[in-house]
Amino acid sequence: MYGLAVVGVVVGLLARPVMAGEAEPSEVVVSVDTLWVLLGAFLVFFMQAGFGMVEAGFIRAKNACNILTKNFMDYCTASIVFFLVGYAFMFGPGNGFIGMGGFAMSNAHNPSGVPIWAFWLFQAAFCGAAATIVAGAMAERMKFGAYLAYTAVISAVVYPIIGHWVWGGGWLAEMGFVDFAGSTVVHATGGWSAFIGAVLLGSRVGKFNGDGMAKAIAGHSIPLASLGVFILWFGWFGFNCASSLSVGDGELIALVAANTNLAAAAGAISAMLTVWMLFGKPDLSMTMNGALAGLVAITAPCAFVDPWAAIVIGAIGGVIVVFGVRLLDKIGVDDPVGAIPVHGMNGIWGTIATGLFASRDLLLNEMVSHGLLLGVGTGQLLVQSIGAVSGAGFSVLAMGLVFLTIKKTIGLRVSKEDELRGLDIGEHGLEAYAGFQVFSNI
């Protein structure tokens, strides 16, 4: 409804000659675009609530306060750190690897057509989203102080560097690599950081028995998790659509919205069918992970593919997430919420899918050559693959170093006693469910 009012104002202003003291049509466009980018920033911010609910729902009640504190603080930390140094590394003028200008936002470079603070807030929200992905994979046994240290580093350095490569004019951008809203920059970065973190942290007590067989450690609130997934889906409309940074004639953002929705739905359905066939019952937690997988997978290609392709991309993402979870169990990596299959594996899939399904008609500029399945040559596919592998690889290496450093200094993991008693008590002295008997099997 707000949008209709804005459109009405724009149309009204454009329909008659501009008089002295009134805004020029071009100024109105900037105003509308600013509104759009801010709306997107607010939606992406709200995804933090989604992440929080999903993570809390998929872990045990005795650790709920801890995961929510981590989720809360990583957004706060990202906000400040991205202001101080992150934006400068990501968008500052520099070389192909890193930006180097505009620290503490003084004389900061603004590559968008909207006021810098709108652009900054939008980008800061993205930074917060990437940072919080890791919390889920390392939940239920990671020290809170260690988490704070990690989140400062990823928001300050690792995420901005990868972002610089793709959106800050870095080497991947110059190669013609495209990632509309961040399958690589946000999700693969977060997902593969989560992977190396979970590997270095070790699995939860009781997750794998002596033979290496995985045991299920059930989450305590499927309702919370499902609320979280819907919030994430909702916020993703801002995540993807507002990455256009302008409303334009509305065609592009409308297409992106439709693609986003279709991929999520397709991912959910394909995950549900896969898990139904493999395990005999339609599992809601996996189905919801499938929706998230579809969303992650469409994040890079959403502006470049036709809706039918969005459905295919999302559906494949849903299958990937089911097999990804099983693969992690097989190799002995404990990921309580499925962050690695959802964000890491599908971040790579979404990036590569852009090369497979991109349609020339929908491309924003001539830098990108035709996607493999729709025409000639493998050029774009190769570029996408290089970008995906580089992003994931750099995340693993850089964050591996960070986690190892933390491990050797303040320690990554809580004591076994604290882990069994619940991190709420040991780390925070505050129970998420005070007055409830939450204790169960493990």
Place this chain on the structure above:
Amino acid sequence: MKLIIAYIQPEKLNDVKQSLYAAEVFRLSVTNAMGCGQQKGYQETYRGVDIEVNLLKKVRIEIAVNDDFVTPTIDAIINGARTGNIGDGKIFVLPLEQCFRIRTGDTGPQAVG
């Protein structure tokens, strides 16, 4: 026949269970409980103000055993639950008058198993 009731720290449940399994004791039931003893407990705060925590969370295990299993069971529980700190818990042994298996109608020591 005896009924053994043990109150232990919740985080020791898994160790106690493994210890019981090793002693060939597989039939047990577990309930959540709150209790107090000598334990001063842990510090808890709510928005900066200390909460007095009198009744602490415990886990209560009930095991019905035949007389020859009494000592192994008690030893297993102590093995699994002892940490040397206040709050390790207590074990009570009660005489068990009769026992029935619902499915088959067995009674007595055979029903205890």
